[in-house]
Structure formats: structure tokens, C-alpha cells
Amino acid sequence: MHTPAGTECRYYFKDYFRGRDRRECRLLPAAAAHEWRPELCGGCPVPRILLANACPNLVLAASVRTTWLGLGRRMETTARCHKSGDAVREPEIGCGQCHLEFEKMRLGPDSRR
Numbered sequence: 001m002h003t004p005a006g007t008e009c010r011y012y013f014k015d016y017f018r019g020r021d022r023r024e025c026r027l028l029p030a031a032a033a034h035e036w037r038p039e040l041c042g043g044c045p046v047p048r049i050l051l052a053n054a055c056p057n058l059v060l061a062a063s064v065r066t067t068w069l070g071l072g073r074r075m076e077t078t079a080r081c082h083k084s085g086d087a088v089r090e091p092e093i094g095c096g097q098c099h100l101e102f103e104k105m106r107l108g109p110d111s112r113r
């Protein structure tokens with residue numbers, strides 16, 4: 001779904017049905033949902049990450065971070081691999097675990113020894 005910033009994000013939810021005006025970021029945990037505002041989508045790294053990395057094992061988490069002196073707010077994202085459980089330092093690239101398996105499949109059964 002398109003965010004107010006014009007980017008594509010699977011976590012953005014809006015409902016205008018029958019006069020409703022409900023917008024949410026469904027990546028945030030429920031306890032932090034009240035901190036979210038649609039303007040935060042503008043600087044959010046998640047659409048860029050989703051565009052760059054389609055790995056099904058990539059698990060994202062987000063929080064709203066208040067910037068210096070409380071003057072602004074921005075989205076902050078962390079990522080981990082569902083398969084290995086490790087933190088992913090560069091979510092746009094991924095951790096590389098799946099790439100190793102793809103390489104083994106490409107080379108055939110002899111390479112698994």
C-alpha cells in the first residue's frame with residue numbers, strides 16, 4: 001500500500017470506509033502505535049529495505065525515536081534473520097545465509113561434502 005510519503009510499504013494500513021479515517025503502521029508494536037504519525041513514513045527506511053531485499057527470512061522491527069532535545073521524531077529499524085536468529089547489520093543486503101545455500105544448490109550435490 002502507498003504511504004502518505006508516496007512509497008510502497010506492506011506495513012502501512014489505512015481505512016477510509018464509511019467516513020473512517022484510520023491510518024496505522026503495523027510494524028510498530030501495539031504499545032508504541034500511539035507514537036506513530038503519517039509524517040514518519042517520509043524518512044522511514046523500511047520501504048527502501050523491502051525494495052532492496054525480498055528475503056522471506058528477514059524480520060524487521062521498528063520503533064519511534066525522539067531526536068536530539070525532543071525536537072523531532074523518526075522511525076528506527078532493526079533487522080534479524082529468522083533462520084539463523086542473528087542480527088542483520090545491513091538489511092538492504094541481508095545476512096548472506098541463504099546465499100550460501102543457493103550457491104550449494106547451484107553447484108549440485110557434490111559441493112555439499
Ligand code: SF4
Binds near residue numbers: 003013025040044047
Ligand atoms: S512508518 Fe515506515 S514501516 Fe511504518 S508504514 Fe510508514 S513506511 Fe511503513
